[in-house]
Amino acid sequence: MAAVRIFGIDPGSRLTGFGAVECDRHGRLHYLTSGCIRLASARPLAERLRELHANLADLLVELAPQEVSVERVFMARNADSALKLGHARGVAMLAAAQRAVPVVEYSARQIKQAVVGHGGAEKSQVQHMVAALLGLPARPQADAADALAAALCHAHCRALAARLAG
């Protein structure tokens, strides 16, 4: 199995988390980076989306991941928040597609199942397990942890698929 670099994105209308992990050829996971893009809500929406896109495009160039993992959204709280989330999510997926990086989507349940062991886990449990799995000295910020969790979920699913195929 070749090493693979996975970039997780947790898009949001104000905060977008990101996190990159590398899965080496022995299947070991390595933390590369993570963080959170904050968009000033005072600026026009189109301007914020341009800034989000520019930030993500820069990260994709810098990290050069082979795959991008994004949480699939089933139920947003309401139509208004779903629309706002959709703006950011569309721009995030676009940034990946423009670099010809395939985007995989996992439900929140799948991500929690892969990282914590059960699909109904709390946010704090996700932060705790992400830190433990990647050997981080502290819990990552919540949105960065969600993005890392999406990346880890994809790493697990890839490894499983490789084992089944092999």
Added chain:
Amino acid sequence: MAAVRIFGIDPGSRLTGFGAVECDRHGRLHYLTSGCIRLASARPLAERLRELHANLADLLVELAPQEVSVERVFMARNADSALKLGHARGVAMLAAAQRAVPVVEYSARQIKQAVVGHGGAEKSQVQHMVAALLGLPARPQADAADALAAALCHAHCRALAARLAG
């Protein structure tokens, strides 16, 4: 009043309408172009968004509008359709912001009020009035008509603001 070119966009998860009008320095409106970008639903979402963005970016380069007008969405039918609409809408607004073209938003009621004369107008009335106002030989396709209506609404509002200012 200087001539201004306005590009209207009616974003949708499958069909995105667009339409450009020019408002000359005498306040007369001229039709430039309109159409509809169809995205094959069989392809991955990120790929469709990339295609939508590329199409809109090309149109923005070709038409070089000074302003972009997009319908503001208050109530999508449900959270799922709002998320899908948001993906396309975010990408459309991004394309404008990347060319440093300001994006203005109008509610569906404002657009219908400006084009048909009352905010509760039917889709077919919008198509009819768009064709009449721009002297088109036939009714434009529904999404293209909505995009042209958004552009016309902005042209009316600009003209009104200019008159009030002058």
